[in-house]
Amino acid sequence: MTVPVAWDENLANELINERSGLEGAMLPILHALQEKFGYVDSRAVAIVANTLNVSRAEVFGTISFYHDFKRQPPLGRTIKLCRAEACQARGAEELAAHLEKSEGVQIDGGYHNGVRVETAFCLGNCALGPNALFDGELFGKLDPQSLRELFAAASRKAGARQ
Ligand code: FES
Incomplete structure (x- = not known):
């Protein structure tokens, strides 16, 4: 991407x-x-x-x-967070809950600090989950801190943070 x-x-x-x-x-x-x-x-x-x-x-x-197709220009950047089975087994749900709590993000909700976090169902990197995709780059073995850092980086790219 x-x-x-x-x-x-x-x-x-x-x-x-x-x-x-x-x-x-x-x-x-x-x-x-x-x-x-x-x-x-x-x-x-x-x-x-x-x-x-x-x-x-x-x-x-x-x-x-096909829900993946958007009809409007994006209002910001999007992180796709995998919540399929293998990533769930590696803590994806806890990670999603942590991000919602720490950043005030609503997964699959609107843009927050210029970033929308949406659920993905398998990014093809199951062995290294939990995974997220941002700007065509896969981020594996995410933990709460690395996901927060990814969110902050996405937010900076969206121009919402300095
Ligand atoms: S289940 Fe998450 S990458 Fe496959």
């Missing part, structure tokens, strides 16, 4: 055209848009629909079906 850039129609066209020939092109296209811009802009919906020769409703339907 890369750091999102501002909406750019030329760039969106490029991403869409590069993938339009793939089988089942809609999902790879939407993922690429989300990855690049941090969300799927409504202006991209028309382009995707025209390129793939489907209705806008179909594109909107796909976006709404």
